[in-house]
Amino acid sequence: MTEQSRPPAGSRAAASPLSRSRVVRAAIALADAEGLEAVSMRRLAAELCVVPMALYKHVASKGDLVTAMIDAIVSDYPTPAEGSEWTAAIRARVLGARAALLEHPWLRTAIEGATERTPAVLGHMNALVGDLVAGGCSYDLAHHAMHALGHRIWGFSPEAFASSGAAATSPAPDPQLLAQIARAFPHIAGVAAEQQRRHPAGCDERFEFEFTLDLLLESFARLRDSGWQSS
Amino acid sequence: MTEQSRPPAGSRAAASPLSRSRVVRAAIALADAEGLEAVSMRRLAAELCVVPMALYKHVASKGDLVTAMIDAIVSDYPTPAEGSEWTAAIRARVLGARAALLEHPWLRTAIEGATERTPAVLGHMNALVGDLVAGGCSYDLAHHAMHALGHRIWGFSPEAFASSGAAATSPAPDPQLLAQIARAFPHIAGVAAEQQRRHPAGCDERFEFEFTLDLLLESFARLRDSGWQSS
């Protein structure tokens, strides 16, 4: 939709001369619009008015492309204000990552499947460890803390319980079947009922995210104060 | 390898008459042996000495197949001993899941990509919530606790930091490049050095897993004791 025929006028093909960053930006736009599975080399090429193989002059492979997509977004994660309290700094970074993830829903899948650690990715991790040690955590504790945070540092909690409370989105709920499920899984039903009572609007993912994040940050602080070490 | 030519003798084709469970078991075996990406309908069919489309008489689609694969394994997660302490019960379930995951490395990817919640899956979640409320947690707290545990209830922590400390597996470490990385990311280098000093054998994933698990379980106990609620 955007970015078309900038040069002279007519010729239906390649507007600007194509470049790695243009390819990556187009891929991100396409993924934003239609999901990561819509990003095929052929489709992306079409979007750029170019033949599929042309892309390979700018990215080494599809894997390289998605790595570059991740990198592009991670590169401008926000940086917390200078002199923030360490837990506040971590919160800011993690919630910044989360904000990016909400903008680019495909990012989660991409990160889960990624294998390469680009400089931007390493930089993010480095900064988080930096926050931890600035807060008085040992490198030892910081290491385990990073593991504990897990994918949360990329802004998402693994949604083990996803759409279990809110499973009844579009398809017909069918009260009879629902009752049967409730009988078979009474505790899940209990959770759903209590959730329904307290938060009829449904499960607030942001709340869940911060709940666990803060649980972990408090635990880290406690371990730090008690001089915990792993050996 | 197993299960061949049970009827009369010779004919090189379909030994037993094929069935959903035989298909699923073969798929699991194939995934165990060569990874989930090796499980294509064509390949699996070949493994069963059958034409690809024959499988569709027993599974609705590839997605249905992998769901069934997950279900088959989750179905025989171990059950903790009757009367266990609640945190011990949860630990047992979660570590049982983890054991299954180590046996079937593809399971992680499969679960991450799964969308259907089968009865076995719901049963596992139901049992965990049951443990929490048996331990005196409210349904409210249990709900958030399940979110906090996240994929850990399936036996894996999201490995955000994976192979960062142990990145130097097969490829040449190249000390010059390594030094440059260390300069660019001093905190990561710090973690790596400290880890190297304390645990030269490398990062013990099981330790990391239990570290976070116990952190969370302690936090839940504390919240329970303080009468925490979410409203």
Next chain:
DNA sequence: CTTGACGGGTGTACAGCGTACACCTAGAGT
């Protein structure tokens, strides 16, 4: 005993994927 339904394996076909390889062409450097 015949007949008709039907469960389950077969064969062909299609659209889509990533990408290897050979080719061509426009512009820059000597």
Next chain:
DNA sequence: ACTCTAGGTGTACGCTGTACACCCGTCAAG
């Protein structure tokens, strides 16, 4: 003027999931 090369093109291969028509053996009802 001549070559070199970066970058876009075209064709082709092997792979994927699966729709659709077919066909055959078993078994129940007439």
